[in-house]
Amino acid sequence: MKQTKSHIFNKQRWKIDLNADLPEVCDEEYCGITDHKKKTIKINRRGHTAKELMGSEIHEALHAIYPYLAEDAISRGEKELASWLWKRGYRLMQKES
Ligand SMILES: [Zn+2]
Secondary structure, three states: OOOOOEEEEOOEEEEEEOEOOOOOOOOOOOOEEEEOOOOEEEEEOOOOOHHHHHHHHHHHHHHHHOOOOOHHHHHHHHHHHHHHHHHHOOOOOOOOO
16 A cells, blocks of 8 residues: 555645654654644554554544644544544555555
8 A cells, every 4th residue: 555645634735754753742642743834744653553543643634624623622533533433444454664
């Protein structure tokens, strides 16, 4: 599977790094950062399950789409969407390199 390195959110191209080294923000649950000035999403997927990665990708995408929403609204959207999509069976087909 081709690794997604960019995506259009809000009519702007965002760079996406799924192998970022983010020791300053990564703990057991949260593992990503959205930079609105640089239009960059960075996620450290190492050591995280596929379900956690899905949550992190949804979380950072919601930040890019809705820059005015507070963290608690983004987190709620992440948890509800990840739970629903996981229950529906959505998964990465193969691990991206
Ligand atoms: Zn956040």
